[in-house]
Amino acid sequence: MQWYYSKNGTQLGPIAEAELRSKLATGEISQTDLAWREGMGDWLPVAKIPELSTPPAGSLREPVEASPYQTPAAGQASYAPGVVIPNYLWQAIVVTIFCCWPFGIPAIVYAAKVDTLRATGDIQGAMAASASAKTWCIVAAGVWLVLIVVWLLFVGVAAIFSN
Secondary structure (H helix, E strand, C coil), X not given: CEEEEEECCEEEEEEEHHHHHHHHHHCCCCCCCEEEECCCCCCEEHHHCCCCCCCCCCXXXXXXXXXXXXXXXXXXXXXXXXXXXXXXXXXXXXXXXXXXXXXXXXXXXXXXXXXXXXXXXXXXXXXXXHHHHHHHHHHHHHHHHHHHHHHHHHHHHHHHHHC
C-alpha cells in the first residue's frame, strides 16, 4: 500500500507502508503529521490512523480542521468507467512493418504514450496522443495505398509498351 504524508508544509510520497513505519519509528514523521492513502476520505494526523499508530494518552493536538492538500490524482477516477482510449499500437506496428516506417515510427511513439498518460491521470494528453497515433497510421496507410497504385500503373504501362 502506498502512502503520502506531509512534512513542514510539503506533500511527500508515495512511499510503502514499511518505509512510513520506519520514518515514524525514527521520529522523521511525527504523530501529528498528516498522512493519506488511497481509500481514505481526507488527510489525517498519523496518530488518528489506526493501522499506523495508537497515540499515547494526551499527546495529540485537536484534529486538523481542513487539509491544505489535495488527494493525489492516482487515487481518483479521471474518466468515466468503461471509457476506452484506443492506443492504435498494433495498427502503427503493421503500417511500419509493411510500408512506411518514416510515418509508422511517429505513430508507434504516440501510441506508446497513450496508456502511460492515461495511467498517470492525464486523460486529455492520452486522448491527444491517441488522435496523433491514429492520424499517423492513416497517413502511413494512405502513402502505402498511393505507392501500390503507382506500382500497378507502372506495371500496366510497362506491359502495354512491351508488346
